[in-house]
Amino acid sequence: MKVKLPRFNKNTRQLVLYRGMRYFEEERMKEISSHDHTHVYEVKGEVNKYEVVINVAEDDTIVFSSCTCPYEDGGYCKHQVAAYFDILNKQGRLHLDEYKDALTLKEKHPAKPVPQGWSKEDYIELQKFNVSNYMSTFTKEELMALMVAYMKQDMKLFMYLFHHYMVEEEKNKIKGLN
Ligand SMILES: [Zn+2]
Structure with a gap:
């Protein structure tokens, strides 16, 4: 899915969007380099550090976006989200409240008791819920x-x-x- 940088939420799961928002607020991302519209970030996860590489075209389209984390549950991961917020913030056009009820990637509701892509921590929380x-x-x-x-x-x-x-x-x- 090709989306514009400020509308990355369209290709992000809701839970991931809010986790990425928290990561941004916790300043877990560090821009390593930025040239020719390519941004390289190091983002601190719960345990490991991951490298995020993002290329944004002149017209704001996200051309390329990747992260070294193992997330593969659809859409961008929270590390990429934290980096997007940082890019927008540095460009002086971040309005976090606009993402409060933002349109996100359609959730999957599989019949399986534990949805794919959930972490062990999520599963422990689920049992207490x-x-x-x-x-x-x-x-x-x-x-x-x-x-x-x-x-x-x-x-x-x-x-x-x-x-x-x-x-x-x-x-x-x-x-x-x-
Ligand atoms: Zn990631």
Whole structure:
């Protein structure tokens, strides 16, 4: 996917976007060199350091972007994201708040219990996660907005609700049950 530098979010997973944002705020990236529109960065991860190489065309298109980390779950990794923020910041055109609800790469919701690309740390967090407790912190409107957003990405919940609705409709037609 070819995207313009300020719109890199279109090719970044939401979770990765926010992690990259945190990396930027923690100043984990260091520009090693920059010439002929090619930027080389060293970005400090949780354990290792990775090298990010980015080439941006005159018209802002990201021509080439790579990182030496093992991430391969679709779109750019958090190290590249931290570097993009740094480039934009140095050019005096970074408005972080514009990325707060930015459009991101479509999430995959595989049926597998642990989505591909999740780290061991994420999996440990997942086991501690109490979904009912978390859901109780939302208002009905917030929950509905979340569900509708999810249904736009994945038909499964929509079809499940539709099925439930159809069953209820059928039940209402049966006099013996009313
Ligand atoms: Zn990376």
